Each structure stands twice: as structure tokens, then as C-alpha cells.
Amino acid sequence: MSGDWVGAIDCDMHPRVPNIAALRAHMSEYWSDTVELRGIEGFDTIAYPANAPLTVRPDWREGKPRPDEHAAGYAKAMLDPHKFGLAICNCLYAVQIIRDEYMAAAFATAVNAWVKTEWLDKDARLRASIVVPAQNPELAVEEIERWAPDSRFVQILFLVGGEQPLGQSRFWPIYRAAEKHGLTIGIHAGSNYLHAVTGSGWPSYYLEDYAAQSLAFHTQLGSLISEGVFVKFPKLKAVLIESGVTWIAPYLWRLTKFWRGVRNEVPWIDRSPLEFVRDHIRLTIQPFDAPAAGVEISRLMDLMQSDEMLLFASDFPHWQFDGDAMLPAGIDASLRKKILIDNPLAAYPRLGGRHAT
Numbered sequence: 001m002s003g004d005w006v007g008a009i010d011c012d013m014h015p016r017v018p019n020i021a022a023l024r025a026h027m028s029e030y031w032s033d034t035v036e037l038r039g040i041e042g043f044d045t046i047a048y049p050a051n052a053p054l055t056v057r058p059d060w061r062e063g064k065p066r067p068d069e070h071a072a073g074y075a076k077a078m079l080d081p082h083k084f085g086l087a088i089c090n091c092l093y094a095v096q097i098i099r100d101e102y103m104a105a106a107f108a109t110a111v112n113a114w115v116k117t118e119w120l121d122k123d124a125r126l127r128a129s130i131v132v133p134a135q136n137p138e139l140a141v142e143e144i145e146r147w148a149p150d151s152r153f154v155q156i157l158f159l160v161g162g163e164q165p166l167g168q169s170r171f172w173p174i175y176r177a178a179e180k181h182g183l184t185i186g187i188h189a190g191s192n193y194l195h196a197v198t199g200s201g202w203p204s205y206y207l208e209d210y211a212a213q214s215l216a217f218h219t220q221l222g223s224l225i226s227e228g229v230f231v232k233f234p235k236l237k238a239v240l241i242e243s244g245v246t247w248i249a250p251y252l253w254r255l256t257k258f259w260r261g262v263r264n265e266v267p268w269i270d271r272s273p274l275e276f277v278r279d280h281i282r283l284t285i286q287p288f289d290a291p292a293a294g295v296e297i298s299r300l301m302d303l304m305q306s307d308e309m310l311l312f313a314s315d316f317p318h319w320q321f322d323g324d325a326m327l328p329a330g331i332d333a334s335l336r337k338k339i340l341i342d343n344p345l346a347a348y349p350r351l352g353g354r355h356a357t
Contacts, residue, residue, distance in 0.1 A: 005326075009344035009351065010078065010087035012188075012241050012284045012313035015119055016068040017042075017093045017111065026113035031106040043094040043107070047159075047190040048318070052206060057319035068317040071122035078316055079125055082324070085341070086351060087314075088154060089119050089128040090241065096134060096159050096192040104133035108143050112153075120152045127351065129157035129186050137173045144174070148181040154350040155184045155239070160216040161191025167223030172232065179233045182349040187220055189213045189242040217243040218251050221281065225255070228268040230280045237347055239282045242315060244289040249303040252277060278306045282347045284313035285339060287320045288328055297331055311347055312340045 017023060020042045024032045034040075048055040060067050060077070067073030078084060093111050098104040111131045120126050130147045132140035140156075147153045156178050158166060166187065178185055190213075196202045198212045217240055230236060240248075255273045263269065269276075290300070301307045314326055327336065345352050 005082040005084060005340070007085040008082070008312050008340040010084050010314045010316070011239065011311040011344050011347075012090055012286065013074060013078070013087050013316040014068060014318065015071075015074075015089050015091045015115060016066065016317075017091065017114065018065055018069045022114055022118070023093075023107065023110040026110040026117070027106060031103070031110075034103070043097055045094045045097055045190065045193055046206075046209070047193075048092065049206060054206075054210060054318055054320060056317040060317050060319075066317075071119045071126065074316060075123055075125075078314055079123070084125065086125055086127055086344075088348070089115055089126055090155075090157055090186065090188055091115055091129070091131055092159075092188065092190060093131065094192075095131055096162065096190075097194075098133075098135070101133055101136040101139060104135050105139040105143065108133045108140075109146065112143070112147055116147075116150065116152075120150075127152050127154045127348075129153070129155040130183070131157050132174065134158060134162065134171070134174070137170055141173050141177045144177045144181065144183070148177070148183065151350055153183070154348045155186040157186045157188060159190040159192060160187050160213060160220055160240075160243070161193070161195070161197055163192070163194055165223030165227075166220050167225070167227030167229050169227070172229070175229060175233045175236055179235050184348050185236060185238040186241050187217070187238060187243075189217075191216070213242075214244050214247045217247070221248075221251070221277070222255055222273075224280075225269065225273050225276050226266055228266070230276050231268050231270070237280055237282065239284065239311065239347055241284045241313070242286065242318070243283055244287055245283050245285065245300060245310065246290045248277070248283065249300065274305075278304065278309070282309055282311050282343065284311050284315070285327065286313045286315035286318070290328075297328060297335065301335070307335055307338055308343050308346065310339050311344050 051061055067077045091111055095104050095108045108131045115128045130153050132143045134140055191197050197209050203209050252274050
């Protein structure tokens with residue numbers, strides 16, 4: 001029923017850049033000419049094959065433009081019928097695979113300008129993540145400073161699969177800028193595919209690739225905690241987007257047990273990994289990779305000793321559930337409200353207008 005979602009905050013939906021021309025319109029003359037002279041047709045990864053079942057629902061693959069290519073399409077498919085209050089645009093255009101870091105910065109700027117112009121300016125219910133050229137943290141900070149004055153940008157977007165763990169100090173200027181502007185760090189499933197997505201080499205099938213993404217989230221979560229990111233930046237929050245939810249409790253048991261044995265190696269970690277996660281880490285609820293019953297969420301909340309960690313997300317146009325069942329059945333009303341509204345507002349300070357830049 002549409003009333004079940006009134007006021008919900010969709011923390012993960014994906015605008016799709018329709019073609020290179022859409023980005024060239026937001027590039028400097030130099031970079032637009034470069035794209036033309038080099039014959040660049042665009043950048044894509046295999047993380048979300050264009051017509052794969054997990055990438056886009058079958059009835060949204062047809063027609064031009066597709067619903068994920070313009071704000072009115074998303075409004076018609078999701079915002080209007082379900083009466084969501086807000087939605088965060090996470091554009092997965094493959095800036096991260098560009099080896100020239102200055103070209104990556106130019107494309108990041110173009111993507112952010114396209115999202116602003118074609119999405120944020122077209123629907124007041126939309127918010128967005130800043131796409132950054134993580135290849136060069138200095139350029140990434142410049143991109144953050146460019147868009148931070150626009151309060152509709154609420155997050156800084158990374159892919160979970162990269163060349164280095166995200167806790168390492170080379171990324172700290174980005175986190176410093178995030179904390180300064182009240183921006184959340186978003187780490188989304190996906191990879192630049194410069195390295196295999198598993199620790200044992202390249203898989204053969206998309207099924208293996210997608211399932212293995214959770215292991216990359218293990219790495220990034222362990223890195224953020226072990227390198228002391230949340231000690232250095234105590235106000236920072238990070239959202240693990242499209243990571244699944246069932247992996248985190250057993251991984252934290254393992255990490256915490258080993259931390260107790262080698263804590264002299266990381267003396268700055270002055271409390272257990274579980275405590276850091278409860279204070280600083282959130283997860284989007286799609287895909288919900290457990291039996292579709294509310295009791296499973298209750299068990300997870302008990303294991304994590306928190307009911308504040310899960311955030312609602314439609315994952316539009318990625319579709320991994322039947323009909324409109326975007327939340328598992330059987331969740332009680334109070335937990336449902338926290339997942340749909342209260343937890344997102346707490347995870348993203350700029351959603352509630354509580355942070356002035």
C-alpha cells in the first residue's frame with residue numbers, strides 16, 4: 001500500500017547518465033574537445049551489466065528515456081506512488097576507472113553538475129552524493145569544496161572496490177572535508193576492477209562477483225576502524241550501501257576477538273570494533289540478504305545491540321524483491337519508522353538542515 005511509505009527517505013537510488021553528450025554539456029571547452037578528439041564514448045564497468053536482472057527491473061528496461069535517466073521517471077516510478085519524503089541520488093558513473101586523475105576530476109565535476117541540473121533542480125524531494133576522483137585526494141577535496149555549499153549534496157560517494165583500503169591516511173583529507181561540512185561518507189558496492197574482486201582471483205560469473213562484494217565491505221570496515229579514522233574524525237559517519245546486512249555481525253565477532261589479542265598493535269583503538277560500528281556505521285537495507293521475516297531484523301538488532309543501524313533504500317532501479325516489498329514483512333511499527341525516517345535523518349545531518357556550511 002502506498003500509505004506504508006509516506007515520508008520515507010530513500011537512501012540509495014541510481015540516476016543513470018544516458019550518454020556522453022549529457023556530460024559534455026557540463027565540461028569545460030578543453031575537456032569537451034578532448035572527449036571528442038579522443039573518441040571517448042563513455043566509461044562503464046561490469047559491476048552492473050546494463051540489462052542484468054539485478055541491475056534494472058524488466059519493465060524499466062524498455063523505452064527512451066529509461067525511468068532511471070531522468071527525474072520525472074524516478075518520480076513516476078517511486079516518489080509519487082509511494083509518497084517518499086526524500087531520496088538520495090547515488091550516481092554510479094564509472095569515474096573511478098579513469099586512470100588520468102585530472103580527466104577523472106573533470107568527469108566527476110560533470111557528473112555532479114549533471115545530477116544537480118537534471119535531478120536536484122527538477123524535483124525538490126531529491127538529494128545527492130558528491131562523486132569524487134578518489135584517485136587523487138587533493139582533487140577530491142576540491143570537488144567537495146565545489147559542491148558543499150549546496151545543502152542538497154549530503155554525502156561523498158566511494159566504491160567499495162579500489163586500489164587501497166579506505167582507512168589509510170591518504171584519504172584523510174577527504175574525511176576532514178566531510179566532517180567540516182557535515183557530509184556522510186557513502187561506500188557503495190562496485191569496483192574499479194583494477195584488481196580481482198575476490199582474494200583468490202577473478203571469478204567467472206556475475207553471480208560470484210556480486211556475492212563477493214560483501215568481502216570488500218569486510219576489508220573497508222576493518223580498515224576504517226583499524227587505521228583510527230573514527231578516532232581522528234569523531235563526528236564522521238559512514239554508510240555501507242548495498243552491502244547486504246547479514247555479514248556484519250559475524251565479521252565483527254571475528255574482528256573484536258582478534259583485536260583483543262593484538263590490541264597493542266593498534267593502541268589508538270580504545271574500545272571494541274563493535275562500539276565504533278554502533279556509533280559510526282550504518283547499512284542500507286537493500287539487498288536484505290536474510291529470510292524475509294521481521295524476526296530476522298530483530299535478531300540482527302539484538303546482535304548489534306542497536307536499532308539505529310539500518311537505513312531504508314529502494315536501490316532503484318536495481319530490483320531484488322517482489323512487487324513493492326522493499327522491507328521484510330513483520331517489522332513492528334516503531335522499528336519500521338526508525339528504518340524509514342529516523343535513522344536516515346540521524347545518519348545524514350544535512351537532510352535535516354542541522355549543518356550550515
